[in-house]
Amino acid sequence: MRRIRMTNENKTLLAEQQEELLKTVQARFEKNMNRHEGMEWAHVQVKLEANARKLWSLHAMEQTGGEPDVVGHDTEKDEYIIYDCSAESPKGRRSICYDREALESRKEHKPKNNAIDMANEMGIMILTEEQYRELQNLGRFDTKTSSWVQTPEHIRRLGGAIFCDRRYDTVFMYHNGAESYYAARSFRGWLRF
Structure with a gap:
């Protein structure tokens, strides 16, 4: 897996990085449904794709070993919450x-x-x-x-x-x-x- 430089100048992903990230996070989401019962990946993906900075942050979490996954949904604000879910500290x-x-x-x-x-x-x-x-x-x-x-x-x-x-x-x-x-x-x- 390629590493990204975590700098303040570049907070967007290339199309192929975004695609790879979304596949990885979707696979984790589907494998661990107990963390987010009743939630649908399609809605999560739409929300992520609409925010390049959040995608960049999610990528940084993934690249440093956090294995991020959805753990909650604030229905009032229609916002999802992701935690680092790696078995051991990233x-x-x-x-x-x-x-x-x-x-x-x-x-x-x-x-x-x-x-x-x-x-x-x-x-x-x-x-x-x-x-x-x-x-x-x-x-x-x-x-x-x-x-x-x-x-x-x-x-x-x-x-x-x-x-x-x-x-x-x-x-x-x-x-x-x-x-x-x-x-x-x-x-x-x-x-x-």
Whole structure:
């Protein structure tokens, strides 16, 4: 699979990239109907095709190993919600600290990036703890890895950040210094369109 450069200049896909992406996401959608019972792919596809920036963000999620899938539909706004649904934390986003402030605070052995900047660059949001727990109702995720989640400001102000995982058939929320990073920790994102 070709990789895309995630830059702010190019937020559209070539026709062949769009076609490949839609086929991949449609196959995942059809394979995992338990995540979106009663929803139809044709309607999802029409909404996606109408928004080039959202398609680009979806492509970035896919290219970094998120395996994005539809997990909800806001009927009032007629908007679909997509989460990263990879079994383990997305591989293309691992070994990153929480945010830019944390990255800049490290004196040595800095990670290459941080979760907040990556999510912003991709045009997605990081899951909240509540969203992470909702995701875990759809399957078993992060049984060997962990994922940064949105950290409340009062915790971040004190230098911390939170992450979640699933162990012993239970979803846990933990804390770390925001500057920490691990080979098995990434972040999960979401997209609304």
